[in-house]
Amino acid sequence: MTRLGFDPDELAACVGCGLCLPHCPTYRVTGLESASPRGRITAMRVVEEGMPLDDAFSTVIDECILCRGCEAACPSGVQYGHLAEAARERVARRRPPMRRLVEWVAFVAVLPRHSVLLACTWLLLVAQRLHLVPARLGLPRLSPRSLRTPIVPDGDPTAYLFTGCVMDAWQRDVHRAAVHVMRSCGAQVGLPTAGGDCCGALHAHAGRVGEARRLARRVMASMPGDAPIVVDSAGCGAAMKDYGRLLGGPAAAAFSARVQDFAEWVAARGAPPLRDTGITVVVQDPCHLRHVQHAEGSVRTILHDAYRLVETDDDGMCCGAGGAYAVTERDLATRVRDCKVAAIRAAAGAMPFLVASANPGCAMHLDAAGLDVRHPAELLAAALDDPKGAM
Ligand code: SF4
Ligand code: SF4
Numbered sequence: 324m325t326r327l328g329f330d331p332d333e334l335a336a337c338v339g340c341g342l343c344l345p346h347c348p349t350y351r352v353t354g355l356e357s358a359s360p361r362g363r364i365t366a367m368r369v370v371e372e373g374m375p376l377d378d379a380f381s382t383v384i385d386e387c388i389l390c391r392g393c394e395a396a397c398p399s400g401v402q403y404g405h406l407a408e409a410a411r412e413r414v415a416r417r418r419p420p421m422r423r424l425v426e427w428v429a430f431v432a433v434l435p436r437h438s439v440l441l442a443c444t445w446l447l448l449v450a451q452r453l454h455l456v457p458a459r460l461g462l463p464r465l466s467p468r469s470l471r472t473p474i475v476p477d478g479d480p481t482a483y484l485f486t487g488c489v490m491d492a493w494q495r496d497v498h499r500a501a502v503h504v505m506r507s508c509g510a511q512v513g514l515p516t517a518g519g520d521c522c523g524a525l526h527a528h529a530g531r532v533g534e535a536r537r538l539a540r541r542v543m544a545s546m547p548g549d550a551p552i553v554v555d556s557a558g559c560g561a562a563m564k565d566y567g568r569l570l571g572g573p574a575a576a577a578f579s580a581r582v583q584d585f586a587e588w589v590a591a592r593g594a595p596p597l598r599d600t601g602i603t604v605v606v607q608d609p610c611h612l613r614h615v616q617h618a619e620g621s622v623r624t625i626l627h628d629a630y631r632l633v634e635t636d637d638d639g640m641c642c643g644a645g646g647a648y649a650v651t652e653r654d655l656a657t658r659v660r661d662c663k664v665a666a667i668r669a670a671a672g673a674m675p676f677l678v679a680s681a682n683p684g685c686a687m688h689l690d691a692a693g694l695d696v697r698h699p700a701e702l703l704a705a706a707l708d709d710p711k712g713a714m
Contacts, residue, residue: 329371333402333406334364336400340398344359347360349655385651386655387407389408389528392640408528415531416530440488444470448470451464462493462687482552484502484505485542485556485582486515486519487556489683494683497701505588517545518544523535528558536570550581551581552578553584554585557609561611563579564616584621587621595707597708598706600705605679607689610639610641622699626702633670633676640659642688642689643663644684646684667689667694686698
């Protein structure tokens with residue numbers, strides 16, 4: 324390993340061809356080399372060669388959405404995501420004190436402690452009802468009914484559903500729909516036991532790799548056995564499929580091999596009988612489903628019998644959500660989202676439409692722009708012959 328913790332082979336693999344540039348959302352909206360994958364890798368090399376790790380380098384790295392669209396497009400096989408996570412780990416250590424405090428509260432005190440997160444969510448719900456939460460924050464409208472009603476697992480699970488942190492607090496109805504579909508497919512659905520509160524994806528994204536490793540070990544312990552682990556958040560699924568690399572060792576690799584995105588799991592078993600809804604659905608591919616898990620085809624497979632699926636013509640470009648990116652880099656995130664929203668509206672044309680998104684962050688980010696976004700599990704549950712059991 325090098326001074327910044329890069330794998331030297333990964334750093335050397337970039338030949339500077341620039342073929343990734345049109346696939347990079349931040350380059351597309353700024354036109355700046357410093358906001359491109361090639362520019363970021365050049366900056367990593369310069370710092371590696373001894374230049375001080377300064378504010379300019381932090382900006383170059385922080386402005387990356389970590390969508391990994393460049394990685395999918397790179398003919399040289401550059402593992403950009405690994406490079407960027409290592410760079411962000413170093414950048415995270417030199418944050419100003421106030422930002423470190425805020426991040427500590429979010430990443431250490433709240434996200435890994437589900438009871439604390441749920442208590443904060445109740446406070447947020449009250450604040451929403453008192454109109455104290457600005458709409459520009461793009462938070463979903465929280466439901467007291469959903470928060471009050473836990474999901475009850477089956478005994479002797481044949482598959483687990485990973486429920487996670489923010490999604491279970493803010494979008495539990497998506498989990499309910501996923502459980503309903505899984506049961507319709509004949510599964511006995513288990514849930515993570517104590518400790519399986521947070522997969523660490525947001526931590527790794529923010530450069531807090533040590534904490535991501537600690538959370539990964541807890542998640543592994545929370546779902547023992549060899550039953551498949553179904554994940555209905557593309558970002559969480561991508562992170563859990565990477566535990567083998569993150570932690571090393573055969574146990575982590577075996578755990579990662581059990582992880583499947585919800586759509587992958589349903590597609591492999593065959594969707595239950597569906598009715599044709601006649602509804603137009605524009606499919607949005609979350610980057611961590613498309614570029615990392617390569618599971619975007621399964622979403623189409625499970626939905627096409629029930630919906631009129633429509634594709635955007637932007638080659639799966641990122642929507643700008645990116646973990647906490649929409650909060651930390653609001654301006655760029657909004658500019659990237661504007662492009663995505665335009666592509667979605669152009670794809671739908673004059674038809675009324677829904678948007679399918681398999682990632683909670685993307686769903687919230689696009690929903691805040693006025694789109695009606697549903698998770699594939701919700702769409703599938705609504706098209707079942709017995710849709711009322713979904714909620
Ligand atoms: S990351 Fe890959 S595609 Fe982009 S400039 Fe480097 S070698 Fe070329
Ligand atoms: S991860 Fe996404 S935003 Fe970052 S350099 Fe690659 S394409 Fe651009």
